[in-house]
Amino acid sequence: MRQRALMTILLGASMLSAPAMAQTLRVALASEPTAVDPHYHDLTPNNALALHIFDHLVRQDEKQALQPGLATSWENDGKNRWTFKLRQGVKFSNGQPFGAQDVVFTFCRTLKNETKVSGSFADITGNFAKVETPDANTLVIETKTPEPLLPTLLSGLPILSASIVQHGDITYDVEKNCGVTGPWPTVNNFNDGSMAIGTGPYKLKSYVRGSAIELERNPNYWGEAEPWASVRFLPVTNAGPRLAGLLAGDYDVIESPAARDLNRIKGDKRFAHVITPSTRIIYFQLDVDRDDSPFVKAPDGKNPLKDARVRKAMSLAIDRDAIAKRIMDGAAEPAYQFLPTGMFGTLANPAKIPYDPTAAKKLLAEAGYPNGFQLTLSATNDRYINDSQITQAVAQYLTQIGIKAEVDAMTRAIYFPRRAKKEFSVALGGWGSNTGEASSFLRQWPPTPNEDKTIGGSNYGGYKNDEYDKVIRAAISTLDDKKREELLQQAMTIVLADGAFIPLHFESGIWAGKADLKITGRADQFTLAMSVKPAK
Structure with missing residues (x-):
């Protein structure tokens, strides 16, 4: 009896010592992923979700420094040739x-993805002339x-499993369908979970748009097991309910609490928060190409946005x-x-753009x-921090110099496909540099698109400058870095x-969360x- 009682005590103690290993982490999201398909749309919420389910050849840590992922090493020959050595012993969920054929299949899928939004990820693989696999663990x-x-x-770029499609020998021969003999995956195949097969630390349990995304620990994961047996992401687009849910104990972590609410969190020992500078630029993209822009109406019937003086006036x-101090609360x-x-x-030392309405009017x-x-400013109302409020503020500033500006703010699920079809005249955008250098924005948005769409894939405003392109x-x-x-x-x-x-x-x-959690x-x-x- 004493031995049984001792075993009961030890069992209870062990269960108390590791509650996290059986715990569900509940996270309230300010911006919900629009799909589980990791190649559907190159969008921060989508990419973040994908990292739970899928791995990349190369990883970025919290400071965007490169780390080995499914590739353990890589080298360049000083010209056009890169060789990647792949991690061995890895299994999909x-x-x-x-193996290497899964990577080749992934590259091909980015170019055969008929349900993608815009040119998501094809701008990377569109520059590939040849991909070879000397063996199962080497990629050239x-x-x-x-x-x-x-x-x-x-x-x-998240890596898929070639096992999700019918195929013969997988080769990087896009014209011959890369060896795929069945249909290519669509966004719905991932959203229903049937093809959401990855090598990440979690696997998809369910995805219900507008309700919740549920993940469970992947027992086949090659890395160290995560402390959470399951994760539940809940979309809560309004900052007030997110904070209220955290305070009430409904959520363990929330993203993007309103900066004005941080004092309330600081004053409660039950909670903690983290503020991390980011590379995300918030900006407006102007339609500078069309004579007849859809949401501009000028007395002369022209598109004023084509005039650099008008664009400079809007900026001034x-x-x-x-905006940074009052709307973004610092x-x-x-x-x-x-x-x-x-x-x-x-x-x-970039020139500071002054607030000068007098010069703008001139x-x-x-x-x-x-x-x-x-003029109509088009924007999301559920993607960036205070996106619709920022747009309203800019509309008021423009009105003060004589530009009668209105705002059309909409959910990102509607906004991004419309923007990709070039339906706006002035569009709010947000872009986080995934490379840590200026080329990330400068190659994606302003260039005239090339034939392979490896640059200029998001040039929805029709900007064209031959000198810039060169x-x-x-x-x-x-x-050469210099x-x-x-x-x-x-x-x-x-x-x-x-x-x-x-x-x-x-x-x-x-981010804000319970004080007994460490958030990086x-x-x-x-x-x-x-x-x-x-x-x-």
């Missing part, structure tokens, strides 16, 4: 072994043009300091270029619009002067269960 990629940042770019009309920094100063390829008059014109194309294919940095600075100077993109501010990532903030603003650990 369905028990299938991971030859690019069409030199790609100095290929490991960094691949750190954003915005009080960035006020959890943002005014932006005068497209990546925080000091990072690779940025201007050392420029409008010079451009032929002394009485302004009508400089940015040279920059992204230059392996020369590439100089070229990126030239490109930054050109696009800032043209004003087709109006920078506003850089967001900070904010990330520069990429990803909300990850892997970044939450028991404090003790």
Whole structure:
């Protein structure tokens, strides 16, 4: 009896000592992922969710430093050829072994993805001239043009299992369907869980849009087991209910609490918070291409946004300091270029854009619009921190200089597909640099798209500058760091002067949670269960 009682006590003690291993982590999201499909849309909430289920060849830590992932090492030959050595002994969540053909299949799928939004991830693989697999654990990629940042770019590409489709020998022969004999996966195949097969620390249990995403620990995971047996992500787009749910004990962690509410969290010993500077630039993209832009109405019947003086006037009309201090409650920094100063390829001393409505009015008059014109600002209301409030503030600033601005804010599920179809005249955007250098924004948004869509994939405003295109194309294919940095600075100077993109501010990532949890903030603003650990 004494032995049985002792065993009962020891069993109880062991259960109390490791409650986290059987616990569900409940996370309230400010912005819900739009799909489980990791290639559907290159969007921060989607990419963050994908990291739970899928691995990448290369990982980025919380400071965006590169770490080995499914590839243990990589090297470049000084030109167009990269060799990756793959991790051995890895299995997918369905028990299938991971190998080089899964990576080749993944590359092919990015180019055969008919249900994707915009050019998501095809901008990476579109530069591949050849992909070879000398053996199951070696991958050799030859690019069409030199790609100095290929490991960094691949750190954003989730790897799929070739077992989810019917196929013969998988080869990187896109014209011959890469050896795939059945239908290519669609977004619905991932959302229903049937093809959500990865090598990540978790596997999908259920995805109910607008309700919850449930994950469970992946028993086949090759790395160290996560402390949470299950994770439940709940979309709560309003900051008030997110905070109320945390205070009531309904959530363990919330993302993006309103900065104005941080004092309330600080005053309660039950909770803690983390603020982490990010590389995410919030900006407006202007339609500078079409004569007949859909949401611009001017007395002369033209599109005023095509005039650089009008674009400069709009930028001068915005009080960035006020937005950062009042709307963002100090959890943002005014932006005068497209990546925080000091990072690779940025201007050392960018000219501050002053708040000068008088100068703005003068420029409008010079451009032929002394009485302004009508304009609609299009924006999300559930994607970026205070996105609709920011847009309303900018509309008021523009109205003060004579531009009669209205706001059309909508859910991101509607907004992003419409923006990709170029349905807006002035569109709010947010972009976090996944490379840690200026090329991330400068190659994606301003360039004239090339045939393979490896650059300019998000140029929805039709911006075109031949000098810029020449400089940015040279920059992204230059392996010499010093020369590439100089070229990126030239490109930054050109696009800032043209004003087709109006920078506003850089967001900070904010998370709050229970005090017995340790939350590690990330520069990429990803909300990850892997970044939450028991404090003790």
